[in-house]
Amino acid sequence: MMKKLMVCGTLASIATLTGCLGSDDDNDTASAVQKDVAIQFAGEVNGQPFSCADTYAGLGTNNSSAVLTDFRLYLNNVNLIDAEGNKHPVTLKNDGAWQTDEVVLLDFETGDGSCTSGTAATNMLVSGTVAEGDYTGIEFNVGVPGQTNHQDSTAAPSPLNISGLFWRWQSGYKHARIDLKLDTPYDYTDSSGAAKTGTSWFLHLGSTDCSGDPTLGETVTCGNPNRPTITLNDFNIEANKVIVDYGKLIATTNLSTPTPGPFGCMSGATDADCVEVFKNLGITGDQTLFGKGSL
Structure with missing residues (x-):
């Protein structure tokens, strides 16, 4: 000394x-001392707990009734925020199932009832470590990060190996998949001009306007990454959980009169069904999907 x-x-x-x-x-x-954290999430629809067994009324601008058939989304880049506004990264625990060291899958569906295309297992938790300290907020990105988004999903580790959450090599993963089936069918005309009826309304959030062939080792760039950053202030991970409320997401969308094209929002730049959804996701406006609840 x-x-x-x-x-x-x-x-x-x-x-x-x-x-x-x-x-x-x-x-x-002392400054590098880490502590374990467990951040809880909950799926809701207009303030009601989400269940694959329930029908939800009052959805969208036309007060539609529907069951949800899927409710899953990826998160990455999780940070806790201190009182001074400094961000402290949460190091994710790779559990071999729901989390890698880069991404977390939240899965609210239970594989039964209206959600038969899903799985019985659920995950409503983000777990990891963060520097010791007092935190008053949380921030995270929705989706699979860019460096991981374009790969062979059949060879990827869990939870990046789920076929129902993947589009193709270039477009990558569905950052979120929340689908529903309406009680009242709607009329539409298909691409051939034939009159038909439908009941499905899909939200498949993903990156679009992508170029580059990852199968040839090329770097993929996407004009529309569609990975919104979500910030919740006045949030205490020991007293609060993050609410993911689908009803608030589609509150300003008419579900009973889909626009021409895919039934719902498939993330296309010209998809009219995405206009209000993207606002409420925080991509083009102030997000309403995520909120704070008490544990």
Whole structure:
């Protein structure tokens, strides 16, 4: 220790000496101490707990009634925010099922009732470690991060190996998939001009306007990444959970009169059914999908 002080003393300045002493290894170690965190999420529809067994009324601008057939979404880049506004990254725990070290899959559907295309297992938790401290907010991105989005999903680790959450190599993953089936059918005309009826309304959020062939080792760039950043202030992970309310997401959309094209929002830049959804996702407006609830 004396040798360390003598070296610092040669800098001929009390201020410099003070700064040198302030870089003691003990302080560095203390600042790097990590703690376990578990951030809870809950799926809801207009303030009601989500269930594959329930029918929900009052959906969208036309007060539609429907059951949800899927309710899954990926998250990445999770940070906790301190009182000064500084962001502290949450290091995700790779559990071999719901989380890699880059991405988390939230899965609210239970594979029964109206959700027969899903699985019985669910996940409503983000777990990891973060630097010791007091936090007053949370931030995360919806979706699969760019460096991971374009790959062979059949060879990817869980939860990136689910075929129902993948489009194709270039477009990548469905960052979110929330689908419903309406009680009252709607009329539409298909591409051949034939009159038909339908009941499905899909939300498949993903990156679009992508170029580059990842199968040839090319870098893929997407004009519309569609990975909104969500920030919730006044959020205490020990007292609060993140609410994901689908009813609020589609509150300003008419579900009973789909626009021409895919039934619902498939993330296309000209998809009229995405206009209000993208606003409420935080892509083009103020998000309403995510909120705060009490544990």
